[in-house]
Amino acid sequence: MITLYHSPQSRSDMIVDLVRLLGAEIEIREVTIVRQDGSGAPDPDNPHPEKKVPYLVDGNDYVRERGAIVLYLTDAYPEAKLGPTVGENGRGAYLSWLSWYQGVMEPLLILKWAGVSHPAIESGLRDEATMLERLVKPLRAGPWLLGERFSAADMLCASPFQWFKDLQPAEPLIREWVERCAVRIKAGQPSE
Structure with a gap:
């Protein structure tokens, strides 16, 4: 059986939502993690090499990073x-979209949250305005990142804006998309 290591109120919540929408029979094991405010602690029962979540184990195979x-x-x-x-x-x-989120979007949002800026960041990752435009472009053509098809890419890319409302941009197309994603996830509708 596949096992997901998860800690509530963390980035792994999105994966728990995905498991539910997939209708997957996956064991979810709660573990503790170190929190941004310094609370919590690494859980010795968490097999993630950095004691983070989410972490997926499928037999002898494992997967980390959302x-x-x-x-x-x-x-x-x-x-x-x-x-x-x-x-x-x-x-x-x-x-x-999955790779862009992991390699560009999430790092840019973390750096913004931490108040870090540097020319090397802009040359490698670009800037927040470019990131937001990258999201807006497909949303002008359809309700989802893949046009008419809701996907787990929408869930992943919308997730930081659902967690950190103060990071949500003023751009109406993004705000409406984030809300559509939240409604879709809450309703448990995997696809139309």
Whole structure:
């Protein structure tokens, strides 16, 4: 059985929502983690090499980092239609969104939250305005990042704005998309 190591009120909440939408039978084990305010502690029962969450164990295999876990689970449960499968139209865009989130969006938001700026950040990751425009562009054409198809990429990319309302930009297209994602997740609707 697949096991997800999770700590409530953390980035792994989004993965728990994904598990629910997939209809996946996955064991969820709660562990403690070090919190941003310094509370909490590493859990000796957490197999993640850095004692973070989420962490997925499937037999002798393991997956860490949300983008990778999202891909692993949506590939394992294709019937939920939360991610295009290999050979399906939109697969490249889907993979790009998952990787872009992990490699660009999340780091930029963390750096903004921490009050860090540097020319090297802008040359490598760009800036917040560029990041937001990257989200807005597909939302002008459709309600979701993949056009008419809601996917786990929407869940992943909208998740920081759902957690940190103060990071949510004034851009109406993004605010409306974040709200649509929240409604969809709460309703438990994997695909239309």
